[in-house]
Amino acid sequence: MKSTEPHIFVIFGASGDLTRRKLIPAVFELYKSGYLPDDFALLGVSRSKLSDEQFRHQVLESNEHIESGAETDRQKAAFAERLFYEAIDTKEVADYQRVVSRLSELEQRFGTAGNIIFYLSTPPFLYDVIPARLAEVGLHRQENGWRRLVIEKPFGADLASARNLNASLKRNFDESQIYRIDHYLGKETVQNLLVTRFANGIFEPLWNRNYVHHVQVTSAEPFGVGGRGGYYDTSGALRDMLQNHLMQVVAHVAMEPPVDASADAIRAEKSKLFRSLRHLDPSDFRTDAIRGQYTSSMVRGEKVNGYRDEEGVPDDSKTETYAALKFYIENWRWSGVPFYVRTGKRLPTRVAEIVVTFKRPPQALFRDAHGMFDENNQLIMRIQPDEGLLLSFGMKVPGEGFNVTKVGMDFHYKDLCEDDVPAAYERLLLDAMKGDPTLYAHGDSVEYCWEFVDPIVDAWKNDPDLPVYGYPAGTWGPEAADDMISPEAMTWRNPCRNLTADLTYCEL
Numbered sequence: 370m371k372s373t374e375p376h377i378f379v380i381f382g383a384s385g386d387l388t389r390r391k392l393i394p395a396v397f398e399l400y401k402s403g404y405l406p407d408d409f410a411l412l413g414v415s416r417s418k419l420s421d422e423q424f425r426h427q428v429l430e431s432n433e434h435i436e437s438g439a440e441t442d443r444q445k446a447a448f449a450e451r452l453f454y455e456a457i458d459t460k461e462v463a464d465y466q467r468v469v470s471r472l473s474e475l476e477q478r479f480g481t482a483g484n485i486i487f488y489l490s491t492p493p494f495l496y497d498v499i500p501a502r503l504a505e506v507g508l509h510r511q512e513n514g515w516r517r518l519v520i521e522k523p524f525g526a527d528l529a530s531a532r533n534l535n536a537s538l539k540r541n542f543d544e545s546q547i548y549r550i551d552h553y554l555g556k557e558t559v560q561n562l563l564v565t566r567f568a569n570g571i572f573e574p575l576w577n578r579n580y581v582h583h584v585q586v587t588s589a590e591p592f593g594v595g596g597r598g599g600y601y602d603t604s605g606a607l608r609d610m611l612q613n614h615l616m617q618v619v620a621h622v623a624m625e626p627p628v629d630a631s632a633d634a635i636r637a638e639k640s641k642l643f644r645s646l647r648h649l650d651p652s653d654f655r656t657d658a659i660r661g662q663y664t665s666s667m668v669r670g671e672k673v674n675g676y677r678d679e680e681g682v683p684d685d686s687k688t689e690t691y692a693a694l695k696f697y698i699e700n701w702r703w704s705g706v707p708f709y710v711r712t713g714k715r716l717p718t719r720v721a722e723i724v725v726t727f728k729r730p731p732q733a734l735f736r737d738a739h740g741m742f743d744e745n746n747q748l749i750m751r752i753q754p755d756e757g758l759l760l761s762f763g764m765k766v767p768g769e770g771f772n773v774t775k776v777g778m779d780f781h782y783k784d785l786c787e788d789d790v791p792a793a794y795e796r797l798l799l800d801a802m803k804g805d806p807t808l809y810a811h812g813d814s815v816e817y818c819w820e821f822v823d824p825i826v827d828a829w830k831n832d833p834d835l836p837v838y839g840y841p842a843g844t845w846g847p848e849a850a851d852d853m854i855s856p857e858a859m860t861w862r863n864p865c866r867n868l869t870a871d872l873t874y875c876e877l
């Protein structure tokens with residue numbers, strides 16, 4: 370098994386929720402699977418005063434996101450010996466000298482060869498503070514080993530702040546040292562989009578404006594904002610999900626084939642795609658950019674709060690918990706093909722998928738139960754859950770005549786590997802450890818996506834005439850979003866939990 374080079378993994382914001390929920394479980398999984406080098410240590414850095422022992426207990430031993438069991442407990446005990454903690458005020462440059470001393474102590478002890486990953490799992494206002502402080506104490510220099518910086522989303526709150534952040538990071542770090550994490554790119558199924566398209570000869574000839582009628586991308590969540598109301602209200606669905614995760618998915622669906630499978634080649638094609646997005650005209654905002662907010666409702670017999678009743682959300686909030694856009698990609702391949710992208714909280718189920726709808730055959734020859742059969746073929750690429758692929762098409766009903774029915778051909782990821790599909794964070798952290806930025810967002814891409822989304826964010830903030838539609842919790846969002854797609858004589862595919870649900874059984 371290929372392991373990674375010796376290094377120290379430093380987490381800023383180590384006493385926070387993400388560290389417990391995602392980062393430590395992912396690093397521990399990598400450790401168990403033999404991906405970590407023997408010469409490895411992890412240093413947690415945060416403001417809270419904790420000893421090494423207390424940190425180990427908090428993030429590892431008493432972490433409900435890590436399963437227990439005799440074998441796992443033995444591995445936990447061995448892994449705990451590599452975990453350390455340093456309390457500092459992350460704004461105070463003087464405190465960073467303590468980080469320098471701790472790192473050199475750990476380097477001596479574990480033989481980590483000067484290689485360090487700094488992972489920023491902190492509030493975003495610290496994203497330019499911490500890297501600048503690290504540079505002030507020389508921790509950005511790569512004279513003795515490599516230095517990498519991993520940054521969580523949100524990467525900027527708008528175009529201006531994203532540009533400022535990129536500029537501030539690049540004052541001290543090279544683009545090749547910066548890893549902007551977008552956990553959607555770590556999902557196997559999102560990576561598989563590239564393999565489906567470019568490892569097969571059958572899809573790509575159809576993958577263009579001549580054969581594709583339109584493309585839908587849906588990411589639905591059944592839960593509300595939970596305890597994150599304070600953060601979410603400053604963000605909203607467009608910035609929280611669409612500007613980053615879903616636009617990355619669009620890039621994987623729509624980009625041109627890269628010259629090879631290297632990080633540079635793939636990221637270059639994605640940048641080109643983002644540059645080709647046709648920006649919405651303000652006159653389209655009313656019809657092609659729909660926002661909604663969930664209202665209180667009964668869901669499966671239980672009363673569910675409306676968004677404005679959630680903790681930390683103002684009573685008169687206009688923040689969107691649902692966003693749907695219709696847009697075009699202005700290039701040779703996609704000109705004239707509408708892309709519909711939507712995301713929302715408190716929708717009926719948790720599902721993320723892409724639907725490529727192909728054009729109808731030019732002549733409707735055969736009959737189905739409703740008359741002439743002229744269904745579009747669809748290719749559904751399921752990101753989660755029930756990961757897989759479904760191709761729908763017409764088949765003859767056995768018997769007399771030429772009656773046609775719609776059938777599906779499906780592939781489920783679970784048939785391919787016995788183990789669970791690896792979690793996104795595991796894959797992404799491993800890549801950062803290996804120095805492979807393919808699945809990380811390039812600074813240019815982030816800025817192009819903001820350029821596209823910024824005018825809409827701005828209009829939603831400042832134009833009181835643009836409505837925020839209420840939708841009852843547990844439904845598929847505002848009707849206005851259905852109107853957006855209906856001129857194409859189409860509807861959203863409102864999916865079930867199970868990929869191949871037919872009309873008689875739909876598990877939510």
Ligand code: BG6
Pocket residue numbers: 522552590609610721
């Ligand atoms: C996060 C958003 O980036 O992604 C959350 O901030 C959202 O609001 C989450 O719930 C969705 O991720 P996943 O992997 O559960 O689909």
